[in-house]
Amino acid sequence: MKLIEVKGLQKSYGDVHAVRGVDLEIDQGEIFSLLGPNGAGKTTTVEILEGFRTRDAGSVSVLGFDPQTRGRESRMWRNRIGIILQSSSDADDLTVVETINHFSGYYSNPRNVDEVIYSVGLKEKESALVRNLSGGQRRRLDVALGIIGSPELLFLDEPTTGFDPEARRAFWALIQNLRSNGTSILLTTHYLDEAEALADRVAVINKGVIVEVSTPADLGGRATSQAKVQWRDGAETKSEKTDNPTSVVTALSARFNGEVPELVVTRPSLEDIYLEMIGVVDE
Amino acid sequence: MNKIPSALELGIRRGGLEIRQFARQRESVVFTLLFPVILLAIFGSVFQNTIAPGVTFSQYFVAGMIASGLVNTGFQTLAITIPMERDVGALKRLRGTPMPASSYFIGKVILIFVSMVIQIILLLGFGVAFFGLDMPTESSKWLTFAWLVLLGSACSTSLGIAFSVVPKSGRGASAVVTPIVIVLQFISGVFFVFTLLPTWMQQIAAVFPLKWLTQGMRSVFLPESFAAQEAAQSWELQKTFVILVIWLAIGLFFSVRKFKWQRT
Numbered sequence A: 001m002k003l004i005e006v007k008g009l010q011k012s013y014g015d016v017h018a019v020r021g022v023d024l025e026i027d028q029g030e031i032f033s034l035l036g037p038n039g040a041g042k043t044t045t046v047e048i049l050e051g052f053r054t055r056d057a058g059s060v061s062v063l064g065f066d067p068q069t070r071g072r073e074s075r076m077w078r079n080r081i082g083i084i085l086q087s088s089s090d091a092d093d094l095t096v097v098e099t100i101n102h103f104s105g106y107y108s109n110p111r112n113v114d115e116v117i118y119s120v121g122l123k124e125k126e127s128a129l130v131r132n133l134s135g136g137q138r139r140r141l142d143v144a145l146g147i148i149g150s151p152e153l154l155f156l157d158e159p160t161t162g163f164d165p166e167a168r169r170a171f172w173a174l175i176q177n178l179r180s181n182g183t184s185i186l187l188t189t190h191y192l193d194e195a196e197a198l199a200d201r202v203a204v205i206n207k208g209v210i211v212e213v214s215t216p217a218d219l220g221g222r223a224t225s226q227a228k229v230q231w232r233d234g235a236e237t238k239s240e241k242t243d244n245p246t247s248v249v250t251a252l253s254a255r256f257n258g259e260v261p262e263l264v265v266t267r268p269s270l271e272d273i274y275l276e277m278i279g280v281v282d283e
Numbered sequence B: 001m002n003k004i005p006s007a008l009e010l011g012i013r014r015g016g017l018e019i020r021q022f023a024r025q026r027e028s029v030v031f032t033l034l035f036p037v038i039l040l041a042i043f044g045s046v047f048q049n050t051i052a053p054g055v056t057f058s059q060y061f062v063a064g065m066i067a068s069g070l071v072n073t074g075f076q077t078l079a080i081t082i083p084m085e086r087d088v089g090a091l092k093r094l095r096g097t098p099m100p101a102s103s104y105f106i107g108k109v110i111l112i113f114v115s116m117v118i119q120i121i122l123l124l125g126f127g128v129a130f131f132g133l134d135m136p137t138e139s140s141k142w143l144t145f146a147w148l149v150l151l152g153s154a155c156s157t158s159l160g161i162a163f164s165v166v167p168k169s170g171r172g173a174s175a176v177v178t179p180i181v182i183v184l185q186f187i188s189g190v191f192f193v194f195t196l197l198p199t200w201m202q203q204i205a206a207v208f209p210l211k212w213l214t215q216g217m218r219s220v221f222l223p224e225s226f227a228a229q230e231a232a233q234s235w236e237l238q239k240t241f242v243i244l245v246i247w248l249a250i251g252l253f254f255s256v257r258k259f260k261w262q263r264t
């Protein structure tokens, strides 16, 4: 059974069609990334999967459970998932360790509080009041609260927005570490490099529609896309698109008797492909 | 796999957490707990008259202050702080965990009850020490006092939770809630002797719980003979009980059905 199965998901807010027929299948043990620009419908999709929003159409199964269901079953289901929301600014008059300790009491099988504090890098801040934490530290507390219940499945909505590069690297390492301990993760991001660094599979979403689902390496057919060979022929710059750049270069080399003037071989960058993808639907 | 903790157990733990947080907000602790005492100091000093043989205004006023303390602490505090918690996403975060809604409510009930008890002790202690407040001696009066405090805080807490869906934002909550409470205090016989108010005002007040709580508290703190001077020439304790239970039921119904965990 798939960990998450979504078919034909739709959601509108008034005349804004935020999600327009999304299908997703997410496997056990993978980091799956929902990648798309602001307003693409990532949060809407994820919050429907988390049970925070209702859907207009489609079917959703998360750990074999429909998130819209309420009652005791829903409590057992929440015991198995972890949620890190896109934005929360709650800052209590409690210390980091008090907060995490308290939340650990909600779950049947909580992780060790000390270990969690250590793994999110809040060890030296554990006695600080939450209201005195910096933005990045607050985010790490969010993660700590998201993973304290040893979830089978973790939702992360734009976890590193506003991080400096160093903090992002540290955060990525933390996420990879979670995955290697067996947690499946659904991560939304609008950073291409984040999806590339973390995800086993990526779904590109734009204007409420999934444009493509693939591994980061294969995104947009990059692995198989044609290379461009470019060189100078007298005063003229010439180029050729080819599936076999090596033979083209060999032939050129023979023609020029060795060095080819201003030779460049390129493939489209992931960024080129991504921008084209989210521009294509733009009409 | 261990068992998931019970709703009651988590509710009690939440109560402890709520109290700890409340205790750390020094200004609001001082304000909430001492405000009735300050009011008593002001009113008790300004109005030193007696309103009936053996009944000082302070005595009358203490009954009203305890009753309105129940409304302030439960209804007002919750109807203002819950929208704030909702605004910053604290409620949504809780909703994403296996903590049941009832545990959250139990935590609030514990917080309100504890702060109510402290408030009452301060108010009575201060009244006896400085304003010649007479404490009731009959155990039947203390029994009435106990059920009024219990039922009154339950009622006020449930109505506060229910009303928390009304303010659109945490910032605006105080502006919506505070005037309601102040108006109720004026028309329910807290600041003025109830029977001196215009009849139409008395009739409006009789719809809401505060009038009944103040009258009930007067039955505890004023001599039996004063009952004749109430609007109905009686303390109307049974009627008070019924009306408070009805309001409690209304509060519970809307709390359970309409509570909002997130901004929409």
Ligand SMILES: Nc1ncnc2c1ncn2[C@@H]1O[C@H](COP(=O)(O)OP(=O)(O)O)[C@@H](O)[C@H]1O
Pocket: A013, A016, A017, A018, A036, A037, A038, A039, A040, A041, A042, A043, A044, A045, B264
């Ligand atoms: N609660 C809401 N009410 C009205 N419109 C909303 C609401 N949430 C999102 N939207 C709109 O739906 C679209 C998708 O938003 P969202 O799911 O937040 O995208 P993302 O997370 O990818 O940035 C946007 O146009 C946004 O303005």
Ligand SMILES: [Mg+2]
Pocket: A042, A043, A044, A086, A157, A158
């Ligand atoms: Mg979003």
